[in-house]
Amino acid sequence: MKIPEPRGPVSSGVLGLLSGRPGAEPAAQAHLHELVTAQMRDIGDIIEDDDLQLALFCLYELHYGGLDGVDDLWEWNPGLLGIRQLLEAPFEKALRSAAHRCAPQTSLPPAETLSSDDVAAILFELAARDSGPSVSRFIARKASVEHLREFLIHKSMYQLKEADPHTWAIPRLAGRAKAALVEIQADEYGGGRPDRMHSAMFARTMRGLGLEDQFGAYVDAVPAISLASVNMMSLFGLNRRLRGAIAGHLAIYEMTSSRPNQLYGQGFRRLGFGAEVTAYFDEHVEADAVHEQIAGRDLAGGLVEAQPDLLADVLFGATAVLAIDGRLSSLVTDAWDNGRSSLGTAVPAGL
Structure with missing residues (x-):
């Protein structure tokens, strides 16, 4: 997939990191981890957050066809997987909250x-x-x-x-x-x-x-x-x-x-x-x-x-x-x- 335009600091940080070689920028990776952690403290509705959804979309795309010009070694980079998990946790929580409103109306048997x-x-x-x-x-x-x-x-x-x-x-x-x-x-x-x-x-x-x-x-x-x-x-x-x-x-x-x-x-x-x-x-x-x-x-x-x-x-x-x-x-x-x-x-x- 072509490299998209960033939509905020997190997607910009992810795409910036992916433009380099895996392991070559430990300081940049650590900074991105801190940035994402800070963003999670003030998160609103992650489901409709352009910056965070685009960042997550790009990280997931590494496991499909990849991103144009991005080294395939990023797919299983431990630091990048950690960043993905930081984004996944509040996303899953928001999905469970949204799904709860569509749950069956009556109690189910065991x-x-x-x-x-x-x-x-x-x-x-x-x-x-x-x-x-x-x-x-x-x-x-x-x-x-x-x-x-x-x-x-x-x-x-x-x-x-x-x-x-x-x-x-x-x-x-x-x-x-x-x-x-x-x-x-x-x-x-x-x-x-x-x-x-x-x-x-x-x-x-x-x-x-x-x-x-x-x-x-x-x-x-x-x-x-x-x-x-x-x-x-x-x-x-x-x-x-x-x-x-x-x-x-x-x-x-x-x-x-x-x-x-x-x-x-x-x-x-x-x-x-x-x-x-x-x-x-x-x-x-x-x-x-x-x-x-x-x-x-x-x-x-x-x-x-x-x-x-x-x-x-x-x-x-x-x-x-x-x-x-x-x-x-x-x-x-x-x-x-x-x-x-x-x-x-x-x-x-x-x-």
């Missing part, structure tokens, strides 16, 4: 008594209660081409590497849950056909609207909440202790995907875009209707059957999705309803 079908039913009930502002309905009924481009830019921060954060969980699961995740991921990666990978299909959609399809091309344009949505997946996927959360995340993601993607496809067709552009959305209408059953019953449900103590984390992952994506939807629809861009100040050319 996890040891729940079958995989019971777990799936709980997750489906959570998905059915998701009634926040709807970007998909806006797009289906009244979005302009400019709105569609903004929508794709927000989504590109995950969709151009779709499935990768969830793949971290494969070696951390076993049995039924592991098999279910591999089955879902095989579809996400195109069943062995590069052109059918969902990330490749989304890239074609972006090109169809005249947008850059390189991952991170629009990192400077998206607000903190868009970065937080992706950082949440990386937090869950990269920490083994949160394997239940990434399972719950994927389950609710699949359960709340099919109908919105149907509406997205309708909106793009309403504005004259053809099958090459809508194929990504049309694929998800069919695929996610199957994936939601596998993810709910076999992945999340199978995991809880095997390890009942992970139920709380499965629900945490699921409710965190509803909370954070709800906030992102509110930001986008509020901007559009009031005739504003939902992007940041660095608006891409042509929008």
Whole structure:
């Protein structure tokens, strides 16, 4: 990914550190550690803090495709991992607080008594209660081409590497849950056909609207909440202790995907875009209707059957999705309803 523009002292410090050689600047690394520690004392809402979300996003990207010109040895640098953990702790705390507001309304039976079908039913009930502002309905009924481009830019921060954060969980699961995740991921990666990978299909959609399809091309344009949505997946996927959360995340993601993607496809067709552009959305209408059953019953449900103590984390992952994506939807629809861009100040050319 290209190096983004810093959004404050912490992201500036992280990017400055990454521009050098690992281990060559111990004083700079120590200074950054102190800076982050100081920032954490006065932290407000980390979920919508541009500086801290960008810093965390860049640190996570070291574990994916990397950053342009940054030495790969930074990925497992102990000092840098320590800085990442300083950022992760308040982020996870904020996610748990936000997720708590979307938790099941009634008390649940003991996890040891729940079958995989019971777990799936709980997750489906959570998905059915998701009634926040709807970007998909806006797009289906009244979005302009400019709105569609903004929508794709927000989504590109995950969709151009779709499935990768969830793949971290494969070696951390076993049995039924592991098999279910591999089955879902095989579809996400195109069943062995590069052109059918969902990330490749989304890239074609972006090109169809005249947008850059390189991952991170629009990192400077998206607000903190868009970065937080992706950082949440990386937090869950990269920490083994949160394997239940990434399972719950994927389950609710699949359960709340099919109908919105149907509406997205309708909106793009309403504005004259053809099958090459809508194929990504049309694929998800069919695929996610199957994936939601596998993810709910076999992945999340199978995991809880095997390890009942992970139920709380499965629900945490699921409710965190509803909370954070709800906030992102509110930001986008509020901007559009009031005739504003939902992007940041660095608006891409042509929008």
